[in-house]
Amino acid sequence: MNRRHLLVPAGALLAIVVGFLVWGGLTENVVYYLTPSEAVDQRADQEPGYRFRLGGLVEADWMEGTDEGVRFMVGDGAVSIPVEHAGAVPQLFRPGIGVVVEGAWDGDLFRSDTLLINHDEQYRAVDGEGTYQVPTGQP
Amino acid sequence: MTGGAATIRPKPRAITVAGSAALCLMVVGLYMSVTAPKEETQGEAARLLFVHVPSVITAYIALGTGLVAAAWYLIRRSPTADLVSAAAIEVGVLLTAMTLLTGMIWGRFVWGVWWDWGDARMVSTAVLFFFYLGYLALRRAIVDARVRALRCAVLGIVGFVQVPIVHYSVLWFRTLHQGPSIIRPDLADSTMDAAFVAPLGAALAAFIAALAYLLLVRVRIARLEAAVARSATTSQPVGASVGPPQLGGRDGR
Numbered sequence: 001m002n003r004r005h006l007l008v009p010a011g012a013l014l015a016i017v018v019g020f021l022v023w024g025g026l027t028e029n030v031v032y033y034l035t036p037s038e039a040v041d042q043r044a045d046q047e048p049g050y051r052f053r054l055g056g057l058v059e060a061d062w063m064e065g066t067d068e069g070v071r072f073m074v075g076d077g078a079v080s081i082p083v084e085h086a087g088a089v090p091q092l093f094r095p096g097i098g099v100v101v102e103g104a105w106d107g108d109l110f111r112s113d114t115l116l117i118n119h120d121e122q123y124r125a126v127d128g129e130g131t132y133q134v135p136t137g138q139p
Numbered sequence: 140m141t142g143g144a145a146t147i148r149p150k151p152r153a154i155t156v157a158g159s160a161a162l163c164l165m166v167v168g169l170y171m172s173v174t175a176p177k178e179e180t181q182g183e184a185a186r187l188l189f190v191h192v193p194s195v196i197t198a199y200i201a202l203g204t205g206l207v208a209a210a211w212y213l214i215r216r217s218p219t220a221d222l223v224s225a226a227a228i229e230v231g232v233l234l235t236a237m238t239l240l241t242g243m244i245w246g247r248f249v250w251g252v253w254w255d256w257g258d259a260r261m262v263s264t265a266v267l268f269f270f271y272l273g274y275l276a277l278r279r280a281i282v283d284a285r286v287r288a289l290r291c292a293v294l295g296i297v298g299f300v301q302v303p304i305v306h307y308s309v310l311w312f313r314t315l316h317q318g319p320s321i322i323r324p325d326l327a328d329s330t331m332d333a334a335f336v337a338p339l340g341a342a343l344a345a346f347i348a349a350l351a352y353l354l355l356v357r358v359r360i361a362r363l364e365a366a367v368a369r370s371a372t373t374s375q376p377v378g379a380s381v382g383p384p385q386l387g388g389r390d391g392r
Contacts, residue, residue, distance in 0.1 A: 032315060118317075119181065123178055
């Protein structure tokens with residue numbers, strides 16, 4: 001095999017590495033979301049209005065539907081952050097499930113406009129219906 | 140080989156066997172997938188597991204076959220190894236596309252989004268898909284069969300480094316995509332109820348049989364194509380009986 005034949009694989013390998021680096025740069029960092037503890041720790045270093053993703057488990061207390069969406073607490077066992085979400089609420093949203101919300105601090109409140117479900121790798125069989133009704137804002 | 144046409148070999152029995160096995164297993168797998176219990180968190184959407192996961196596992200197997208055949212080509216320079224490698228990677232690209240598609244539908248149902256560029260599992264799978272699309276493009280870009288086989292073999296080997304990246308991305312990075320349920324660092328603590336493992340196993344068996352079938356058919360097509368191409372270059376051209384003009388005319392006067 002002469003040197004010319006190494007060009008294609010070397011270029012391909014380079015493309016893969018550059019691709020991942022560019023992607024890492026585009027998404028700020030390869031940390032997809034901050035946990036509530038990290039978010040509180042890093043708050044002092046962030047500029048006002050800095051957008052980031054916050055990930056944790058939905059806590060039942062304080063949870064209620066609002067006109068625009070839903071408000072709830074996101075916690076990681078140590079720290080809990082109140083979240084006001086305005087926008088679509090996925091069907092699987094319920095207390096105890098993992099979520100990723102995207103938004104920024106507003107005082108001690110986290111205002112989010114994107115709410116994603118981040119469920120775990122558990123697969124449990126059920127016989128019944130087992131559906132949870134998301135509380136609505138209407139009185 | 141004399142006479143213009145390539146000799147058409149009869150369809151190998153292995154193709155019939157693999158095809159029938161795939162069909163039977165698919166019926167069984169489909170039945171078990173539909174009758175499996177509902178999942179506690181995800182509900183009916185969890186049934187996509189029985190298509191999504193077998194797709195990606197067989198995609199890994201196909202790309203792995205492409206890797207082994209490519210290495211075999213580099214060692215022995217066997218044209219058959221080149222054909223097998225190309226066929227396996229082609230089927231692997233198809234299965235990767237199916238993985239992306241079923242994953243997007245599942246994501247829309249469960250996470251609430253079709254796609255997220257921040258997620259390492261999704262992005263690395265997309266990079267894998269486009270890399271191997273590039274491999275298929277390279278095969279069509281090189282005319283000389285030996286140069287093509289050599290370069291594609293190297294590319295087919297290099298590309299496989301992405302498979303462990305895709306698989307471990309959910310363990311290396313924080314992702315929206317959940318971690319592995321069965322193929323975990325500690326294989327003993329599976330997080331999947333047995334009620335889902337059985338249909339998943341049946342679906343996987345069906346996908347593996349289908350992969351074998353597609354591979355055998357694709358290799359057969361490639362060999363027939365190669366035979367036709369060979370006969371086209373070795374047989375007499377149409378104008379062969381017309382000789383060049385000669386001094387003194389044909390009767391030698």
